[in-house]
Amino acid sequence: MTDVTTTDPFHAELLEIAREAARRAGELLRDGRPADLAVAATKSSPIDVVTEMDIAAEKLITGLITDRRPEDGLLGEEGSAREGTSGVRWVVDPLDGTVNYLYGQPAWAVSIAAEQDGERVAGVVTAPMRGETYYAVRGGGAWATGAWEGARRLSCRAAAPLDRALVSTGFNYVAEVRAEQAEVARRLIPLVRDIRRGGSAAIDLCDVAAGRLDGYYERGLHPWDLAAGDLIAREAGAVTGGHPGQPPSGALTVAATPAVFTPLRNLLVDFGA
Structure with missing residues (x-):
């Protein structure tokens, strides 16, 4: 049960x-x-x-x-x-x-x-x-x-400002895309507590749900990568989405605590993620 x-x-x-x-x-x-x-x-x-x-x-x-x-x-x-x-x-x-x-x-x-x-x-x-x-x-x-x-x-972490957020991400298998993603991460690192790269989108989303991460973002996900983890994160109190007004998708997936989601997503959009 x-x-x-x-x-x-x-x-x-x-x-x-x-x-x-x-x-x-x-x-x-x-x-x-x-x-x-x-x-x-x-x-x-x-x-x-x-x-x-x-x-x-x-x-x-x-x-x-x-x-x-x-x-x-x-x-x-x-x-x-x-x-x-x-x-x-x-x-x-x-x-x-x-x-x-x-x-x-x-x-x-x-x-x-x-x-x-x-x-x-x-x-x-x-x-x-x-x-x-x-x-x-x-x-x-x-x-x-x-x-x-x-x-x-599960419950996502309590509110914390972006500069104290531990954020995870992932990288595409295509070298050119990966290089662009690395540049986004380079620009983001000074603005957050630190960045992790776990290698499993599903686990990263669940780690947001479990309070082990303040946020997670990635470009290039497929529906099967995020479907279960997105629901689990949202049911734990996290906010998920993509580009402004859009759901999580291959173009951009972001999941974070309510305090971190909007500033993180806005920076990612500004940086071309």
Whole structure:
């Protein structure tokens, strides 16, 4: 059972499906990763192993969802796409933080969100190497389970000015875009407490929710990168958005405490982020 406080049993049902699928996929990825992926002898390259694990995790997730809710739509990073007829669509990132996974870094996650009539209503991010799972339903708050006893409700950090904000970001794989993003970060660093680069958008969004970051921004995200984490951050009291008047998107995603969001977003727009 969940600890979210929702009066909508349907959304709670969707959340439970997402939690089970994320848990199973996380176990598959954690337990199926070769101990030394860089020298995996049975494949032509370590990237092949990661790709196969990624695809296997998405197949597990979409198979479970299809068994439970065959009329729903699907959108997955590894190519799963189905329109559906129920008004519900699942947005799936089976392995967010692929490079971290390749290198044995712990910051990788499984991210699953459910949308109803185009609005996100449930989301789960499981970070197996952290031993933590973050989840939320619309209007029910954001919660996490981990090494502590039971589930705890998440809340973003208390108000602090931008110059005392710890902010995370990410960088694109395309060299030219990455260079532009580095210039934005260079201009931003003197104006905040410090900048982090975690390597998983889903985990960064959940860290804003958990009060481990004051803010996070990135350009170039896909729907599956941010769907679950965006809901979790908002349900924890954070503000999320993109360019002024726009929702989070590939053009710009920002999530931050209410005090930090507007000044951070305005600076990013000024800097060309």
